[in-house]
Amino acid sequence: MRLAYSLTMDKEDAKDLVQETYMKALKYRDKFAYESNFKAWTFTILKNTYINSYRRSLRHNIYNELTKEGFFQNFTHASGSDDPDSLFTSKEIEKIIETLDDDLKLPFKMHHQGFKYKEIAEELGLNIGTVKSRMFITRQKLMHQLNS
Numbered sequence: 001m002r003l004a005y006s007l008t009m010d011k012e013d014a015k016d017l018v019q020e021t022y023m024k025a026l027k028y029r030d031k032f033a034y035e036s037n038f039k040a041w042t043f044t045i046l047k048n049t050y051i052n053s054y055r056r057s058l059r060h061n062i063y064n065e066l067t068k069e070g071f072f073q074n075f076t077h078a079s080g081s082d083d084p085d086s087l088f089t090s091k092e093i094e095k096i097i098e099t100l101d102d103d104l105k106l107p108f109k110m111h112h113q114g115f116k117y118k119e120i121a122e123e124l125g126l127n128i129g130t131v132k133s134r135m136f137i138t139r140q141k142l143m144h145q146l147n148s
Contacts, residue, residue, distance in 0.1 A: 003043060007050045017053075021046040096145050100138060107131050108138040 004014035004021075024045050025032075032041055097105060110120045117135070121128040 004046060004050070007047070017046060017050055020049050024049065093142070093146070096142060099145075100141065104134050104138045104141070107134050111135060 001014060001018055004017040005011065008014045008017060021042060025042050028045075032038065097108065100108070107120050107124065107126075110123070111117070115123070117128055117131050120126070121131045124131070
């Protein structure tokens, strides 16, 4: 609970994180090596669950706006949206992605569709390090072309 609270800085969120950790530990108990440290294993699950949740929240930013009646209204904006405030539309970004070599484009598109690096590596028959480096190179090329 202390680790969860130190990550979330909110008592209720920490409780939710601990509960989700317990559920994952029970679900994947067959993956636990019985000669190893159970506490370290559960701490790793907790930390990774928090990180994944944080990354997911970054992808879908929620903006609160006060209405005339004084109520808050939530608006979610996915990354690459086509609203007027966006610097680039998703169509412009997709057009740039299509200009990339297939060995860079395919892993990037798969990751954007929700595949994890490990799944991409298995699907394409690559080492996970190769997938990571291609993702890095692709992001660098996209940033360079978008800033041009």
